[in-house]
Amino acid sequence: MFSKILIANRGEIALRIIRTCQKLGIQTVAIYSEADANSLHVKQADEAYIVGKARVNESYLNIEKIISIAKETKAEAIHPGYGLLSENATFARRCEEEGVVFIGPKPDVIAKMGSKIEARQTMAEAGVPIVPGISFPLADVDEATNVANGIGYPVMLKASAGGGGIGMQLVYDEEQLRKAFEGNQSRAASFFGDGAMYVEKYIENPRHIEIQLLADAHGNCVYLWERECSIQRRHQKVVEEAPSPFLDEETRRKMGEAAVRAAKHIGYTNAGTIEFLVDEQKNFYFLEMNTRLQVEHPVTEEITGIDIVEQQLRIAAGEKLSFTQAEVKREGHAIEVRIYAEDPNTFFPSPGTITRLQLPEGEHIRHEIAVQSGSVVTPFYDPMIAKCIAKGSDRQAAIATMIEALHEYKIEGIKTNIPMLIDVLTHEAFQQGNTTTNFVNMYLNKKGGKTHA
Ligand code: MV4
Secondary structure (H helix, E strand, O other): OOOEEEEOOOHHHHHHHHHHHHHHOOEEEEEEEHHHOOOHHHHHOOEEEEEEOOOHHHOOOOHHHHHHHHHHOOOOEEEOOOOOOOOOHHHHHHHHHOOOEEOOOOHHHHHHHHOHHHHHHHHHHOOOOEOOEOOOOOOOHHHHHHHHHHHOOOEEEEEEEEEOOEEEEEEOOHHHHHHHHHHHHHHHHHHHOOOOEEEEEOOOOOEEEEEEEEEOOOOOEEEEEEEEEEEEEOOEEEEEEEOOOOOOHHHHHHHHHHHHHHHHHHOOOEEEEEEEEEOOOOOEEEEEEEOOOOOOHHHHHHHHOOOHHHHHHHHHOOOOOOOOHHHOOOOOEEEEEEEEOEOOOOOOEOOEEOOEEEOOOOOOEEEEEOOOOOOEEOOOOOOEEEEEEEEEOOHHHHHHHHHHHHHHOEEEOOOOOHHHHHHHHHOHHHHOOOOOOOHHHHHOOOOOOOOOO
């Protein structure tokens, strides 16, 4: 195992990684920007070094500076957390070249899954169901309409370099596709440096269900069940849970086995997630692979008892997985909510100073949080300030605990989305497990959706 690692991230995830390092006796090196000088991750790490100005391009994304700090401090590995450099193949490659272990998969695997077209091709080869559509870049608008006519409208026009809802458009007919094509292509080219576009059949009102994987460098791979993350707004998840209220045991097993096939086919190592769209008939289709630790990993930890960050460190250090698929347990139900510093109605960020912060307590409540009273939420970074995870013997118990907890938060000085989270958790549709990706528009009277009962 490593004796010292560098954490190339900030906020709650930096603290989360430090916690596991402390448990395992690993020394930690934090990096921070000028805006984060007083942050908790700086205080809690064993060492901390400034990397630059507030803006991420001048700090948390400065690859060469981060690697030089790792080398100077004799950190043996770098944990990238999520976001920032976590899915940057160039960073992973530079780490490899400099003899620093990147805690994640190999650079080529990151790059392969970063191209959505290549990912589709690869999954099809591995026998994983993909959304009906094409797995090559469209040459021009005429090819796009020919292909779409074959698939049948509506279709989603997507950028190969996109993902997470960026660079995609729903079109209902040929005229809309013709109008959308060139604009989308040139936006993708300027935004991602890659204008490759493809089309898929539009799956109506799907669920977003993802499989958590752990794969070691010795050919062993297990799935840690699923998380359902359908409750989103503007392609940002707000509530995640495990297990999914929608899956039956057979579909769960088929999805898990498909995900393991996918990982083995690409020589995947470390923790990873295969995202699926699941339609009303429980057909599942590969959507994207996330080659990093995810924000919502705690719900999986709560139902399996497995520390996913610890597993990442062990895998990166070359250890074999110490358990088999049959030994992965599943117990109870866990729900996570993401608390954002934002206006609960407009969803606009609400930066400022947190003048008071009091958290709910209880044995079934877990917090992942990097702010306290007096902390300043700056406009430079993601406005997610905390995650709350509630556990219960079943879904109903977990929901009840979460609703109670949400009412007990005392946060002053900034606005948060807690009122919106309470609306979701208390809604009959949510309680009945009607958790589709249209939930917020359909039930919460946002963006012209139906009125909230
Ligand atoms: C889709 C889709 C329906 N059909 N693709 C949104 C995020 C990005 N990763 C892909 N997304 C979607 N792709 C096809 N062919 C619907 C969505 C989608 C969605 C997916 C997961 C969770 C929430 C979503 C909200 C709106 C649209």
